[in-house]
Amino acid sequence: MLLEVNDLNVFYGAIHALQGVSFSLEEGEIVTLIGANGAGKSTTLRTISGLLRSRSGHIRFRGQDISTVAAEQIVRLGISQVPEGRKIFAPLTVQENLEMGAYTRRNPAEIQASMQRVFASFPRLKERINQLGGTLSGGEQQMLAMGRALMSRPKLLLLDEPSMGLSPILTEEIFRIIKEINSQGTTILLVEQNALMALSVAQRAYVLETGSVVLQGSAAEVRDNPQVRNAYLGVG
Amino acid sequence: MQKANSSQPFMPATRKSGARLAWIGRGFLLALALLVLIVLIRSFFDNPQLFAQIAISGLQLGFVYALIALGYTMVYGIVKLINFAHGDVFMAGAFVSFFAVSHFQLHRWPAAVFPGLPPILVTIIGSLTVILLSMVVCALMAVTIERVAYKPLRNAPRIAALITAIGVSFFLEYFGALNFVFSPRFIPYQRPFGVVTWYIYDGIHLVTEGHAPPQGAITFSNIAIIIMVVSILMQLSLQFLVRRTRIGKAMRATAFDKQAAQLMGINVDRIISVTFAIGAAFAGLGGVLYAIAYPSINTLLGVLPGLKAFVAAVLGGIGSIPGAFIGALIMGQAESLTAGYISTPMRDAIAFTILIIVLLVRPTGIFGEPEKEKV
Numbered sequence: 089m090l091l092e093v094n095d096l097n098v099f100y101g102a103i104h105a106l107q108g109v110s111f112s113l114e115e116g117e118i119v120t121l122i123g124a125n126g127a128g129k130s131t132t133l134r135t136i137s138g139l140l141r142s143r144s145g146h147i148r149f150r151g152q153d154i155s156t157v158a159a160e161q162i163v164r165l166g167i168s169q170v171p172e173g174r175k176i177f178a179p180l181t182v183q184e185n186l187e188m189g190a191y192t193r194r195n196p197a198e199i200q201a202s203m204q205r206v207f208a209s210f211p212r213l214k215e216r217i218n219q220l221g222g223t224l225s226g227g228e229q230q231m232l233a234m235g236r237a238l239m240s241r242p243k244l245l246l247l248d249e250p251s252m253g254l255s256p257i258l259t260e261e262i263f264r265i266i267k268e269i270n271s272q273g274t275t276i277l278l279v280e281q282n283a284l285m286a287l288s289v290a291q292r293a294y295v296l297e298t299g300s301v302v303l304q305g306s307a308a309e310v311r312d313n314p315q316v317r318n319a320y321l322g323v324g
Numbered sequence: 325m326q327k328a329n330s331s332q333p334f335m336p337a338t339r340k341s342g343a344r345l346a347w348i349g350r351g352f353l354l355a356l357a358l359l360v361l362i363v364l365i366r367s368f369f370d371n372p373q374l375f376a377q378i379a380i381s382g383l384q385l386g387f388v389y390a391l392i393a394l395g396y397t398m399v400y401g402i403v404k405l406i407n408f409a410h411g412d413v414f415m416a417g418a419f420v421s422f423f424a425v426s427h428f429q430l431h432r433w434p435a436a437v438f439p440g441l442p443p444i445l446v447t448i449i450g451s452l453t454v455i456l457l458s459m460v461v462c463a464l465m466a467v468t469i470e471r472v473a474y475k476p477l478r479n480a481p482r483i484a485a486l487i488t489a490i491g492v493s494f495f496l497e498y499f500g501a502l503n504f505v506f507s508p509r510f511i512p513y514q515r516p517f518g519v520v521t522w523y524i525y526d527g528i529h530l531v532t533e534g535h536a537p538p539q540g541a542i543t544f545s546n547i548a549i550i551i552m553v554v555s556i557l558m559q560l561s562l563q564f565l566v567r568r569t570r571i572g573k574a575m576r577a578t579a580f581d582k583q584a585a586q587l588m589g590i591n592v593d594r595i596i597s598v599t600f601a602i603g604a605a606f607a608g609l610g611g612v613l614y615a616i617a618y619p620s621i622n623t624l625l626g627v628l629p630g631l632k633a634f635v636a637a638v639l640g641g642i643g644s645i646p647g648a649f650i651g652a653l654i655m656g657q658a659e660s661l662t663a664g665y666i667s668t669p670m671r672d673a674i675a676f677t678i679l680i681i682v683l684l685v686r687p688t689g690i691f692g693e694p695e696k697e698k699v
Binding site for chain 1: 570573574577580581583584585586587588589590591592678
């Protein structure tokens with residue numbers, strides 16, 4: 089088991105945002121969390137990354153409990169997140185953004201090699217290498233955010249709404265790259281509003297509703313569930 | 325609902341009269357600027373030597389302010405706090421060097437350790453040691469202040485941290501003024517090296533004792549030159565640090581988005597500490613140079629230079645490092661010209677006049693960009 093989340097409870101002040109969420113990821117999988125706005129998908133990712141603290145429950149990564157580890161240490165353990173809204177460093181160039189992604193690493197030659205790999209996946213970023221992050225288009229920013237997250241050589245990549253605000257063509261492109269990243273050995277936890285897209289690349293899925301997992305199973309099972317079809321896939 | 329509807333028809337009218345007021349204000353400021361320009365040009369042609377003399381002292385002030393203003397702008401950039409205790413860290417720099425020189429003869433250590441060393445090397449190495457010590461003490465002091473006073477308020481409303489900063493400032497000023505600390509009196513400052521003055525009059529000549537420079541000569545001292553050179557070098561090295569090094573890039577990333585920086589594995593607390601330390605080291609350096617230039621110190625020494633450097637940072641666009649530098653040079657000239665051509669007591673008033681004008685005309689300062697709403 090690469091990641092195991094067990095009975096996680098997270099509060100925003102008095103609001104009980106995650107109410108005993110449990111799920112797990114095996115090495116090499118793509119798993120998706122789907123659900124409506126406010127269901128707790130981003131909260132889950134933010135808690136795994138250490139930006140939020142859980143009140144109770146465990147997050148175990150490769151057997152180690154990381155629920156009290158500082159956010160900057162979690163990256164070092166091998167969990168990298170592409171946050172919702174990309175959170176590109178707008179005043180830094182594309183190259184500097186990628187360098188920040190490799191902040192936890194020290195060997196310049198290896199960092200350079202990783203950057204070349206990112207450029208191979210996202211050739212557009214190479215063309216824009218000296219441009220400021222804030223001047224990129226939405227799709228390019230998404231590519232930069234993913235490339236930046238990959239620069240730390242994560243074992244587990246958390247993707248929060250990668251398709252947000254992107255055209256259907258760009259969304260297809262991003263999901264193609266997600267599969268490519270996964271096939272190179274990175275486990276992926278994918279949070280998406282675009283459930284159909286997410287279920288098409290994932291092996292397994294969890295459905296979150298107001299802070300609890302209400303359904304889980306293989307992507308195909310979840311896709312064929314009548315309630316899911318009704319609520320998230322827009323088909324009766 | 326009702327209220328919103330009833331206030332709507334008045335909106336355009338208010339906007340119109342507001343615009344008219346703005347135009348009147350702008351016209352007034354334009355007239356003022358023109359007047360200042362005319363007076364300056366006339367003064368220059370009336371007596372160019374005097375003008376140059378005033379400009380030199382303005383440069384000397386401005387470059388000291390630049391060292392302080394950088395700390396204001398860097399700290400603001402990263403934690404959005406106007407660190408009003410910064411001027412007092414500057415004061416502490418002056419006091420550390422005072423004790424190092426007057427009580428411990430630290431500036432003489434190379435002569436004590438290596439007796440054969442030429443005097444010039446003794447002076448240079450000794451003075452550098454004193455300056456470095458002040459910078460290190462100030463950096464430690466600022467990091468401590470940040471840890472103790474500001475960090476617990478990191479997620480509190482910004483006004484809480486601001487008030488705390490003012491509190492820390494008063495604490496440093498009046499704790500230092502206690503009799504068993506530094507005492508409230510002005511203390512004569514012993515320089516780690518002597519003043520050498522030159523005058524320009526048919527070439528450059530050394531001013532020697534008993535021989536006053538002739539009428540119309542422009543004088544300048546080694547201290548003015550040192551202040552300018554050091555300040556420029558520090559500015560350049562800071563630019564290099566922020567633009568090129570890993571830690572500098574992490575500082576810029578953290579200033580832009582702390583959570584995203586954490587997701588990169590950046591230890592945000594450490595970056596904030598480093599920022600405070602660098603700003604304080606610059607202020608400490610400024611404090612030593614200021615005390616060398618104006619050798620009489622007390623614990624309120626940092627108040628006015630601190631406030632003026634703050635105005636400089638606002639004038640340049642708070643958060644912008646080149647802005648703080650340019651703003652400080654303008655402040656130095658404004659102060660010096662005011663003291664020279666209007667009246668000496670007005671030199672402090674001009675700083676705040678400039679602050680008011682900047683806030684009215686261009687609150688974001690020269691290099692500032694309007695703050696974008698972050699989603």
